[in-house]
Amino acid sequence: MAKTVTGERGEAATQLEHGRVTMKDIATALGVSINTVHKAITGKSGVSEKTRAKILAFAEQNGYRRNESASSLRRKDANVLICLPSSSGSGRYYYSYAWEGCRRFMEEARDTGMRFECIEYPMGSQLPCLEDVLVRVNDGERVDGLVALAPTNAAETHALRALTEAGIVIELLNGSGADTGRFGSVVADYEAAGHLMAEQTCNLVRSRTDSAHVLLLSGDPYVDSHYLVARAFHEYILEHLPSAEVEDFTGAHAQVDALRAKLVERLRSDVPHVACSVFAAGSEVLGDALVEAGCTGRVAAIGSDLFPESVLALRRGIFTNVVYKDPTGLAYRAVEALAQHLLWGTAPAADVEVFPVELVFRSNLDHYCREAGTLEA
Amino acid sequence: MAKTVTGERGEAATQLEHGRVTMKDIATALGVSINTVHKAITGKSGVSEKTRAKILAFAEQNGYRRNESASSLRRKDANVLICLPSSSGSGRYYYSYAWEGCRRFMEEARDTGMRFECIEYPMGSQLPCLEDVLVRVNDGERVDGLVALAPTNAAETHALRALTEAGIVIELLNGSGADTGRFGSVVADYEAAGHLMAEQTCNLVRSRTDSAHVLLLSGDPYVDSHYLVARAFHEYILEHLPSAEVEDFTGAHAQVDALRAKLVERLRSDVPHVACSVFAAGSEVLGDALVEAGCTGRVAAIGSDLFPESVLALRRGIFTNVVYKDPTGLAYRAVEALAQHLLWGTAPAADVEVFPVELVFRSNLDHYCREAGTLEA
């Protein structure tokens, strides 16, 4: 409902009409009660199909939009559980930022009548946490929604499906989890992350005439967020710089000390042109190894994720870039998508929402630190 | 008001209490009317200082937070004018995205009781547009807030000050405008943009042994958003790659055809290593010239801003990167900051809010196109 007027001097002015149609208007126009209108529009039972159709048609034609402020005012609460790994320990690389995103949404949603409960479990033990939730639900507790990590094994998949079947709307983080019956999920674009890292690698060896040597800390091949990035990296290099030699260093969290030693030895024997890590913990190892082997500055390095150590490495020129996957934004969106469904019955455009990745430079690092909040600028 | 409980399995659960304190609670507790509480908390007149202090202290202690939904429900409208250059013509490089940001905010704010009027004026004639607004205000029309471009000359500064003095809260886009009496302003980090462009330029000539040749389309030295980026570019190169030779090509919108011809000639005589443009229209010229001179691929090129032509140049490998200043996000924030002040009396942390800039690669271009909405992916 916007009207456009053209002024004397050729400006085009658009006014957004505010006298919006209300349920009362519809009720009056159609000679029904406002209550019936409400039932028809919110899809509740208790209206004949004929009346409902009439009301919906009228609402549609007159551009009815529910007033969300009024709607949240008297709405019954919804209970949402957020289960994610603890921010401490190895959770500090990533999950502390995810929790920050959750916190931001909860703060914004404080007037919506949703009740949130945050459950931080020790890294790796999502399964017992989900089982606890199931027990509580079976004990009669009302849980409307759940945010959790995408399953990494059959047992977790099974537990999530049980919760879905108990009537809980589930939104997953960092994986599709298509076989859990979940409502939706939110992931970073791991393929773009790998391509981005490889594209910049190509830029960094652009003017070489000899063939490029690249080291890749490819992480744990059984973890999607490692494997998918590493695969995309290789794929890109193979297509755009086939002469390059990419050397993989696998191994993640448990093997981090061995990895560091191996890397230092390797860097001392023959200096590569570029070194990259597809995962956060590996980035810390890479930074340390470059320093220990005394080849900072000579090797261009690209890390993954922003956390205090990687920020410092970037600031000191040990890293050329860092691939950023915005854990805060991802988690925020997961909780938001769930809340919007619970409150308004809306569904996102796609059940799996894929989020952008960015390459951070020293020149724009400060803004990311400020945004993340928990990173000192 | 959050309580933390530790479960049997070591999970820490945080619950966000929802039984929040209301004005009614405060009124009952202090034995005053809810109306008095309202006046005290919203800073309205009609309460004794003693009562006000008592109420504010109690509210503070008990963590009172105004329910924004309830608050917007019966609030009187505020009238906001948005004056920006038209999306068509040369506005298509930048202002169409700014308008998109405004539109997004208006959509989100549809329940807040704000009335927005959008005035698109022909590029360059903000002054008559502001004068029209002043006439309307002097005629008795009520205007509470205004979003406009930061002034580029004394006449515009003067007009903006007159509007401020007429009681209008003003939020400026793309410049500080400190001497206009405006409430706040929103700008991109032009310095970071220049540094970012220069930092990547250094990366691209990283492994050269000869001294690097760089071409810079530095735009109009009288336009802040051109000049500041160009200056930061030179500054960075001087510090980090003093051996490089940077060749400036000045001239913006009116001289674009001459610029193109000069550039083609220059590119044909001697191919530089990197070529950059600090402004959008220049980026289109640069892309064209590289194609016409037949040196795409041989010259690394970095453009500014995302618009259909620069997206295509990036996709085809004519550009290596594009510096992105997020016009949509900037404009969204400008309207939001104004609205939040008008509705809640809140002020942003700083009166000039500086926004991040990013470097776009072919590998993550798609996400920017999707976000911008008006760019085909």
Add this chain to the structure above:
DNA sequence: CTGAAAGCGCTTACAG
């Protein structure tokens, strides 16, 4: 299946 009524938390006239 349908409707009249109360109420969410706040804001706005208006009366004392």
Add this chain to the structure above:
DNA sequence: CTGAAAGCGCTTACAG
């Protein structure tokens, strides 16, 4: 300076 009352647009019990 202070307060009682009506009402924003919707949702929820409850009664027909």
